[in-house]
Amino acid sequence: MTGSNTVTGNTAELTGFAALGITGALLKATHGAGFTEPKPIQTQAIPPQMEGRDIFGIAQTGSGKTAAFALPILSKIIALGTKRRAKTTRALILAPTRELAVQIEDTIKILAKGAHVSTALVLGGVSRFNQVKKVAPGVDILIATPGRLTDLVREGDLILSDTKWLVLDEGDRMLDMGFINDVKRIAKATAPDRQTVLFSATMPNEIAELAKGLLKNPIRVEVAPQSTAAAEIVQGVVFARTKQKRQVLSTMLADAAMKSVIIFSRTKHGADRVTKDLERDGFKAAVIHGNKSQNARQKALNDFREGSVRILVATDIAARGIDVPGISHVVNFDLPDEAESYVHRIGRTGRNGMEGIAITLCDPSENSKLRQVERIIRSKLPIVADHLGSPDPVRNPAEKNERFEPANDRNDRNGRRDGRRPGGQNNGFGKKRFGDKPAFAGAGERKPEGAKPFKGNNKRRFGGKRPAARAA
Numbered sequence: 001m002t003g004s005n006t007v008t009g010n011t012a013e014l015t016g017f018a019a020l021g022i023t024g025a026l027l028k029a030t031h032g033a034g035f036t037e038p039k040p041i042q043t044q045a046i047p048p049q050m051e052g053r054d055i056f057g058i059a060q061t062g063s064g065k066t067a068a069f070a071l072p073i074l075s076k077i078i079a080l081g082t083k084r085r086a087k088t089t090r091a092l093i094l095a096p097t098r099e100l101a102v103q104i105e106d107t108i109k110i111l112a113k114g115a116h117v118s119t120a121l122v123l124g125g126v127s128r129f130n131q132v133k134k135v136a137p138g139v140d141i142l143i144a145t146p147g148r149l150t151d152l153v154r155e156g157d158l159i160l161s162d163t164k165w166l167v168l169d170e171g172d173r174m175l176d177m178g179f180i181n182d183v184k185r186i187a188k189a190t191a192p193d194r195q196t197v198l199f200s201a202t203m204p205n206e207i208a209e210l211a212k213g214l215l216k217n218p219i220r221v222e223v224a225p226q227s228t229a230a231a232e233i234v235q236g237v238v239f240a241r242t243k244q245k246r247q248v249l250s251t252m253l254a255d256a257a258m259k260s261v262i263i264f265s266r267t268k269h270g271a272d273r274v275t276k277d278l279e280r281d282g283f284k285a286a287v288i289h290g291n292k293s294q295n296a297r298q299k300a301l302n303d304f305r306e307g308s309v310r311i312l313v314a315t316d317i318a319a320r321g322i323d324v325p326g327i328s329h330v331v332n333f334d335l336p337d338e339a340e341s342y343v344h345r346i347g348r349t350g351r352n353g354m355e356g357i358a359i360t361l362c363d364p365s366e367n368s369k370l371r372q373v374e375r376i377i378r379s380k381l382p383i384v385a386d387h388l389g390s391p392d393p394v395r396n397p398a399e400k401n402e403r404f405e406p407a408n409d410r411n412d413r414n415g416r417r418d419g420r421r422p423g424g425q426n427n428g429f430g431k432k433r434f435g436d437k438p439a440f441a442g443a444g445e446r447k448p449e450g451a452k453p454f455k456g457n458n459k460r461r462f463g464g465k466r467p468a469a470r471a472a
C-alpha cells in the first residue's frame with residue numbers, strides 16, 4: 001500500500017504523509033480523504049512547517065497547496081489538546097473570497113475528521129451574529145476574509161493575541177492594494193511569535209517584497225516558477241471582435257465535449273450579459289459575481305459543483321482557489337485586467353493531474369493584455385481560430401427592444417475586494433471606516449459588510465478604546 005509505514009528488515013521506514021510527520025488520527029483522515037501520496041508542494045512545505053519555519057510557497061494551481069498548509073497546523077493543534085481561551089483562535093487562515101474560505105473549511109474538516117479540531121468561518125454577506133456566537137468559546141482554526149474579520153476584532157468579539165499560526169492563502173492577492181492594510185493590521189494583532197505561511201500560484205516581484213515584512217526568515221518553497229500554468233492545461237486563443245464573441249461562444253458550447261465549463265468575464269455587468277445571451281441561445285447557466293447575494297453566490301457554485309448546471313459564468317471572484325474537480329474547459333470571454341488573474345482563471349481546470357482546456361477570446365483592443373499574459377506565463381498562446389476576417393453576426397431584431405438591466409459595475413475590480421459593496425456606498429450610516437487611508441483611488445471607500453460606523457479618532461487600531469457612541 002502506498003503512503004503507509006513499510007517495514008524493511010528491522011527498521012520501520014516511513015513513507016508518504018507519515019514520512020512528513022503526519023501521524024495518528026490525522027494520518028488516518030488524510031488517507032481517508034484519498035490523499036495517499038503527498039504532492040510535491042506538500043513534500044517540500046510540510047516538514048519545514050512542522051519545524052516551525054515560515055514559508056513562502058509557490059506552486060501551480062490545483063497542486064495541493066491547501067493540504068500543504070492545513071496538515072502541519074492540524075498536526076500541531078491536535079498535539080496541543082483542547083484548551084482554548086474564549087473569543088480566541090489558535091490558527092487563522094485568510095482568503096480573498098468567501099467561497100474560497102468556505103471551501104478551505106470544508107477541506108480542513110475532511111482532513112481533521114475524527115480529530116476533534118474546531119473550525120469557524122468569519123466572512124461577509126452572511127449573519128455576523130452566528131459568527132460571533134461560534135467564536136465565543138474559542139476555536140482552533142478560523143478561516144476568514146479580511147473585512148468581516150477586521151470588524152469582529154474591532155468590536156472586541158474576537159481576540160487574535162493567542163493566534164500562533166497565520167496563513168495567507170492566495171498570498172499575492174492578500175498583499176495587494178485591496179487587502180494589504182487589513183492584513184497588516186490583522187497580522188500585528190496576532191501573537192508576536194506566530195508562524196506565518198503564504199501560498200500562491202503567482203507572485204509578482206513587488207508583492208514578494210511586501211511579504212518580507214510579514215514573514216520571519218522564511219523558507220522559499222517553489223515547486224515551479226511563479227505564474228507557471230499546470231502542464232495539463234491546453235491553452236489557446238480565439239481572435240474575435242467583441243460583437244462576434246457571443247456567437248463564437250455559443251457555437252463552442254454546442255460541442256458535447258464541453259462537459260463542465262466556467263466562463264470568465266472581466267466585469268459583473270459582462271457576466272450578467274453573457275449569462276442572458278447564453279439563455280437566449282438555449283444554454284442554462286449559473287452566474288456568480290460580487291453583486292449577487294451571498295446565498296445566490298454560494299448556490300451558483302454549489303449547483304455547478306454538483307453538476308446540476310454545466311456552465312458557470314463568473315467574474316474573477318471565482319478565479320482563485322476554487323476547486324471543482326472535473327471542470328473540462330475554462331473560457332475567458334475577455335482578458336482580465338491583471339495578467340496574474342489569467343493564471344488563476346485557467347487553473348480552475350487541469351487540476352490534480354486531470355486534463356483541461358483553456359480558451360481565451362481576444363478582441364483586437366485586448367492585444368496588449370494578451371501580450372502581458374504571454375509575458376508572465378513565458379509562452380505564446382497558440383491561435384486556435386481567427387474570426388476577424390468574418391462579418392459581425394446580425395442581431396436578432398426581437399432582442400433589440402429588450403431592456404437589459406446592467407449590474408452596478410462601479411469599482412468592479414476582479415472580485416479583489418471580496419465582493420464587498422461597491423465603493424462609496426455605505427450601509428445608511430454615512431460614516432467612513434476607521435483608519436483607512438486610501439492606498440489607491442477608491443481604496444478608502446472600502447468597507448466590510450456589516451461594519452458599524454465609527455465616530456472619533458480615524459486612526460484607531462484594534463487595541464484602542466471601543467467607540468462610545470454608535471448609531472443604532
Ligand SMILES: Nc1ncnc2c1ncn2[C@@H]1O[C@H](COP(=O)(O)OP(=O)(O)OP(=O)(O)O)[C@@H](O)[C@H]1O
Nearest residue numbers: 035037038039061062063064065066201321323352
Ligand atoms: N496528496 C493528494 N492526493 C490526492 N489528491 C490531492 C492531494 N492533495 C491535494 N489533492 C486534491 O487536489 C485538488 C487541488 O488541491 P488544492 O485546491 O489544494 O490546490 P491549490 O494548489 O490550492 O490550487 P489553487 O492555486 O487553484 O488554489 C483538490 O481536489 C485536492 O483534494
Ligand SMILES: [Mg+2]
Nearest residue numbers: 065066169321
Ligand atoms: Mg488553493
